[in-house]
Amino acid sequence: MPFIPHTETDIESMLDTIAAPSIDALFDEIPESLRIKELNVPTGMNEMEITRLMHDRAKQDGQVLNFIGAGAYEHHIPAAVWQITTRGEYYSAYTPYQAEASQGTLQLIYEYQTMMTALTGMDVSNASMYDGASALAESCLMSIRAQRRNKSVRILMPLTVHPFYRQVVTNIAGGQNLEFIEIPFDKKTGLTDLDAVKAECEKGIAAIVIPTPNFFGALEPVDELVDIAHANNGLAIAVTNPMTLSLLKPPGEWGNVEENRGADIVCGEGQPLGVPVSSGGPYFGFMCCKQAYVRQMPGRIVGRTVDLEGKEGFTLTLQAREQHIRRSKATSNICTNQGLMVTAATIYMSILGAQGLERVAASSYSNTKQLVKLLTQIDGVEPVFSGEVFHEAVVQLPKDAPTVLEALSHKHIAGGIALGEFYPEFKNCILVCATETKTEADLKLFAQELKAVLS
């Protein structure tokens, strides 16, 4: 029987021990009227058959030359990362509640927390949230809990935040009386309108969300935004791409140098750190904060301590924030997180180190620059925003964007996403991205095919 080891002899002797006449008799507490005879699902397949089926389905999808970013980024992942991550000892282990039997996972998370605090310039990291969007929702909720004296529930949400993130935030945090105020952006630069931010601050704020690079790939005026948040007694919530932080100033250092405070909460999508784009998941959300707010942080946290012989060891700590202890008073309902993805990210960061990450980031930056240059050499294709971008940019096409993208997809090129769906005023615009995985030839091919489609 698939995945069931019992022989006829086993079954007989076990039933004998239980003193039950049959396996069916073990279900005798279930009302007869509720029991079903048979399911409608197809009959089972063996490993050879399902292998054939899945290979056929995969082949049907094929692989395209991808220039889409928009929250999920294709990077080269060293072979060692997933070979080690899928070792049974990581892959098939449970949440490390029994610390003595889980030192591998626990130490790894402690190392991960250290790496994330190094990238973000924060004091504390948790062990992961579901994804970047849900991490932002939890960060917003946390910012309210963290300021009991601040009565405002208004959170400023720039329209340069990923549109899907904004949706997720209202869907998850909306039930708890938070108010999200949309902040417009400058149509020339693609950057958040600081005057609009200041104006909204006059009615009081709980926090300002600061996305960088923002949805358009542009680098926001983070120093000014952090200072405005703090000057108005609000918290600064950074939502960022950890890969870019190998080059960018860590959120913990944003803002006025004298004040030396930086962002208060930093979150985002961890996928660029060693996790494949894999149709949207599993990824992981990261979340870091300043020491002062650690007791309001959702999710698991690992701490270093000693055992009864004084030997160093690791354990889940501050669990009194979590649902299994605090139930309805917990900081969040999250239980299962994205542990295995964190395992991959930790190994990825260890192998590449800061130097390797810098190269990945710089190479993605320069590839995107090069791509935009090639694309805008085509007649009628124009750059849209003047702000400095990281590894993603918006360009305007002379034709309807979805139609052009569909034509490109028939040439096995995913040529970015159409912006019009999210920003109607940018109807013919596309958001493109070229990471370090793209060669000069790839970039030229894209430009050449786009030119052909447009002519």
Place this chain on the structure above:
Amino acid sequence: MLIFEHSHTGRFAAAQAPHEVAETAIPKHLQRKERAGLPEVSELQAVRHYTRLSQKNFSIDTQFYPLGSCTMKYNPRACNTLAMLPEFLSRHPLAPVSHGQGFMQCMYELQDMLEDVTGMAGVTLTPMAGAQGEFAGVAMITAYHKARGDLERTQIIVPDAAHGTNPATAIMCGCEVIEIPTMKDGDVDFEALKKVVGPKTAGIMLTNPSTLGVFERRIKEIAELVHDAGGLLYYDGANLNAILGKVRPGDMGFDVIHMNLHKTFSTPHGGGGPGSGAVGVSKRLLPFMPIPFVKKNKEAGERQYDWVTEKELPQSIGRLSAFMGNAGVNLRAYVYARMLGKEGMQRVAEFATLNANYLMKRLADAGFDLAFPERRATHEFIVTLKKQAKELNVNAMDFAKALLDEGFHAPTTYFPLLVPECLLIEPTETEAKEELDLFVDAMVNVLRNSEKDSEQVKAAPYTTPVRRLDDVRAAKQLDVRYVPDVA
């Protein structure tokens, strides 16, 4: 030793990084001044470090893991291999659907199979774990009442035996939690329930079989009572393994259910995640389902399978993840479901139940007290060590730690909270009889040792990489990141 303690300035795995490029033109004031403090090691050093760390873990692949409510069954390797085919891994979530028909067909068929297994009218795979499935479910319940103009329904009823995520979820959805007690036989206190249902009831969250390891026998009456009062029923599907292919939550009267695919459908727990919390709904909740999920169009072609979005489902509670939820986890569940097929699914419940009842009987015969001796075990059961705690001064925690020395992962301890000194034991269907017998021997061994020398048991474990850890110190002298000594 930490990975950081292997660091040497300037070292990194050059073969894995791209070539160096010219400096960026990022404005100086936005640039990092100092290199981030990540490890600086060779590829071999990283590989060796993380391989060695892995060896400090218990896992299903190395140990029996009778962790109640967690369904630690074997995670078939084929599921992983086939979900990690390069085409699936390299597919961008926003790539054109014409290049994802194979993947989307898998998702569609998984939705279909889960509908059948649960007896629900629709399934969405987007929630990323059980707790997010709960969130989706309760959010749909409140959206349903609101859509009907029934604005007073803000209470969610939760039994005291419920998992912590249930009340925490209700609060996140802006509801009030009303707790009801459990009776001595493990069933919900029906009379107490009667007293609290009413015009304020939004719904009730139930787990069946409950977290006490018994089937809620009056489920039909409960459903009727709550429905008559205008409330809806939420099914926490963490224990679906017990009834797979035998009984369906939809037939019991539930309006919405989450499944933990990382339990029942054998996707790995991965040291804490990722999971997948697929949600099934009855007809009346269809308009509120979270998006996106996959629909199948009549005409074949490059868009036969497509995403349902809010355009088609304007009353949807919306998107709960940036993209499509934990797609790769869902692919693993799909492979597993296809391998089991309809016969295999029923066998899951049958042999999970056989193993649990066998183990329960053997432990009872060996002198352990059961929390519900009069009841059948479902796929799990509870041993209470109240007597041992009193007479021998050895509690559930001590037992759990001593079992680690015996080479077994501990059962779930101190959950559910209402049974004192409890061990919630779930063997799952993938364990062989001889493994269960060895576990009984280990339990008996710990019991004998406790009778002989309880102090020795109280200091267990001895053979693990570390001994019992100082949790109080961990919380008081918080050390959650490595800070190098600047000597």
